[in-house]
Amino acid sequence: MSSKFFVTTPIYYVNDAPHIGHAYTTILADVLARFHRIAGDEVFFLTGLDEHGQKVKQAAEKRNLTPQAHCDDLAPRFLSLWQKLDIRFDDFIRTTQERHKKIVQLALQKVYDKGDIYVDEYEGWYSIAEERFITDTEHSSGQFRDVKKLKEKNYFFKMSKYQQRLIDYIESNPVFIRPEHRKNEMLGFLRQPLGDLCISRPKARMDWGIEIPFDKDYVTYVWFDALVNYISVPGYGSDGVRFKKWWPANVHLIGKDILTTHSIYWTTMLFSLELPLPKTIFAHGWWLMGQTKMSKSLGNVVNPLDLVEQYGVDAVRYYLMREMVLGLDANFTPDSFIKSYNSDLANDFGNLLNRVSGLIAKNHGGKIPDPGVLTTVEEEIKSQANALVGKVTQLISAYQVQEAVVSIMELVRILNKYMETQAPWKLAKIDFKAAERVLYTAAEGLRIVSIMLSPVMPNKTAAVLDILGSVGRSPVWGGLKPATVLKTHEPLFPRIEVK
RNA sequence: CGCGGGGUGGAGCAGCCCGGUAGCUCGCCAGGCUCAUAACCUGGAGGUCAUAGGUUCAAAUCCUGUCCCCGCAACCA
Numbered sequence: 001m002s003s004k005f006f007v008t009t010p011i012y013y014v015n016d017a018p019h020i021g022h023a024y025t026t027i028l029a030d031v032l033a034r035f036h037r038i039a040g041d042e043v044f045f046l047t048g049l050d051e052h053g054q055k056v057k058q059a060a061e062k063r064n065l066t067p068q069a070h071c072d073d074l075a076p077r078f079l080s081l082w083q084k085l086d087i088r089f090d091d092f093i094r095t096t097q098e099r100h101k102k103i104v105q106l107a108l109q110k111v112y113d114k115g116d117i118y119v120d121e122y123e124g125w126y127s128i129a130e131e132r133f134i135t136d137t138e139h140s141s142g143q144f145r146d147v148k149k150l151k152e153k154n155y156f157f158k159m160s161k162y163q164q165r166l167i168d169y170i171e172s173n174p175v176f177i178r179p180e181h182r183k184n185e186m187l188g189f190l191r192q193p194l195g196d197l198c199i200s201r202p203k204a205r206m207d208w209g210i211e212i213p214f215d216k217d218y219v220t221y222v223w224f225d226a227l228v229n230y231i232s233v234p235g236y237g238s239d240g241v242r243f244k245k246w247w248p249a250n251v252h253l254i255g256k257d258i259l260t261t262h263s264i265y266w267t268t269m270l271f272s273l274e275l276p277l278p279k280t281i282f283a284h285g286w287w288l289m290g291q292t293k294m295s296k297s298l299g300n301v302v303n304p305l306d307l308v309e310q311y312g313v314d315a316v317r318y319y320l321m322r323e324m325v326l327g328l329d330a331n332f333t334p335d336s337f338i339k340s341y342n343s344d345l346a347n348d349f350g351n352l353l354n355r356v357s358g359l360i361a362k363n364h365g366g367k368i369p370d371p372g373v374l375t376t377v378e379e380e381i382k383s384q385a386n387a388l389v390g391k392v393t394q395l396i397s398a399y400q401v402q403e404a405v406v407s408i409m410e411l412v413r414i415l416n417k418y419m420e421t422q423a424p425w426k427l428a429k430i431d432f433k434a435a436e437r438v439l440y441t442a443a444e445g446l447r448i449v450s451i452m453l454s455p456v457m458p459n460k461t462a463a464v465l466d467i468l469g470s471v472g473r474s475p476v477w478g479g480l481k482p483a484t485v486l487k488t489h490e491p492l493f494p495r496i497e498v499k
Numbered sequence: 500c501g502c503g504g505g506g507u508g509g510a511g512c513a514g515c516c517c518g519g520u521a522g523c524u525c526g527c528c529a530g531g532c533u534c535a536u537a538a539c540c541u542g543g544a545g546g547u548c549a550u551a552g553g554u555u556c557a558a559a560u561c562c563u564g565u566c567c568c569c570g571c572a573a574c575c576a
Contacts, residue, residue: 010576021576028576055574180516185503255576256503285504286576288569325513329504329570336511339525347538355535362534402513406523416539425534491536 005036006249011048014074015055018081029253030087034455035396048093050226057208067208093229103232105213116158116272123151155200162268163194179327182283186263227266249278256283285329314457321456322405338496348412350492356442363428369436370482378441382477385448389475408452415445444480451475
């Protein structure tokens with residue numbers, strides 16, 4: 001049953017270089033996208049950059065660059081990181097692109113014409129660092145520097161108008177905000193009366209933005225500027241057919257810090273634009289950098305991204321997907337990375353490949369043996385492998401990525417166990433046909449595992465499939481052709497030796 | 500009453516929404532195997548699921564109270 005899957009990440013703010021947070025969300029999106037692709041869905045995976053605003057302007061000034069030059073300098077840094085992490089996005093939006101700007105203006109005009117935008121004058125304490133007005137209590141807390149009293153005219157979006165409608169929507173669409181506790185958090189937030197949203201900045205103060213179509217002295221502020229990317233890219237206002245095909249998005253993946261902007265600001269904007277809401281807004285947790293003492297023998301490993309150089313992108317992607325339960329925070333420590341790498345990838349998965357390929361090379365002429373007639377033991381393995389595919393599909397559509405990875409790895413353990421109990425190295429001497437059957441079964445199981453893990457580890461699994469001489473990527477049992485010649489190989493995941 | 504997260508065998512974590520014999524990985528102990536990356540497999544020890552009440556035939560799981568721990572500088576997923 002194939003359908004469409006439109007997944008987004010936030011567009012990242014370019015006032016600094018990319019870090020683990022950006023990388024995690026993007027890898028997660030990539031993994032989901034790849035799972036849906038192998039399930040036969042048509043996928044659209046969108047990510048990009050948020051390039052306007054005060055802080056970008058300031059960062060540019062600090063470097064003696066124009067804002068655009070600053071953005072043009074940072075964009076490749078994101079792009080090259082995505083390349084390094086094997087992110088296969090379908091489009092990469094930069095909010096300074098013309099295709100985006102004109103749609104933002106179109107959206108603003110539409111909301112304005114509808115009467116959902118009004119002018120008001122506001123006076124209050126303004127924090128330059130925060131790029132926003134702060135409340136009196138915030139001001140008296142003394143926590144904000146660079147504060148000054150400011151009075152100015154601005155445009156406001158009538159967010160409050162849609163409050164009740166949003167509450168009703170959230171309550172009647174249980175998977176709209178996930179996980180559950182985030183939904184409750186938002187409903188709690190919505191118990192207070194919602195204010196309206198300031199959506200403009202006078203150019204006199206901040207001109208690095210998209211001009212408001214109905215007032216040339218103003219640019220629009222972050223909300224309309226950035227959030228609209230989710231519809232401008234799939235074709236809102238420019239390509240009706242395409243837009244109809246992709247919108248609404250299946251999921252906006254976000255970090256928990258920007259839940260309010262997505263589940264309240266963005267959704268009320270969509271109400272005003274009379275567009276359907278995304279099916280799901282999923283807020284994942286944060287990676288906490290464990291306070292484990294840095295070990296010298298490991299080098300100065302502090303950041304999972306550094307591990308890519310040493311251990312490869314697949315191992316890092318695996319770790320990130322395996323360790324974090326979506327929605328909760330997780331701890332990163334070099335130690336836990338090494339443990340999971342050694343036990344799951346080196347000892348279980350990589351070693352299984354060596355066992356199988358080694359025996360086939362030694363006793364079976366290096367060719368995939370003929371399975372012959374399966375016994376109940378093999379039938380059991382086969383049905384578990386086939387069941388796995390459905391189970392993983394189901395878990396992925398429920399955003400239980402960790403569970404999905406764990407259940408795939410369970411098959412690896414089952415296969416290791418199977419090897420142990422069947423002992424094809426013994427069978428080769430007493431019952432050659434049985435040995436053939438066992439090794440075919442183990443190899444085929446390994447093939448299924450590799451296909452199922454390919455969204456998480458695209459490179460290593462491709463290597464395994466290549467070694468096995470697997471043609472195609474069908475996760476249905478029986479894909480391996482007997483007599484296919486195996487390729488020789490090095491250990492897939494060399495153990496990390498720790499002193 | 501600032502906000503949020505959490506307290507489950509030695510460590511790290513699932514499970515909690517949709518109550519029904521407490522699960523996974525690591526570590527430890529003993530054994531097996533010897534094809535393999537000193538890897539793999541089997542068995543075992545170890546938990547009154549923070550705590551006090553409540554609801555229920557039944558609670559880690561639902562409700563209420565209490566205690567404790569963590570994050571909230573910047574940036575930000």
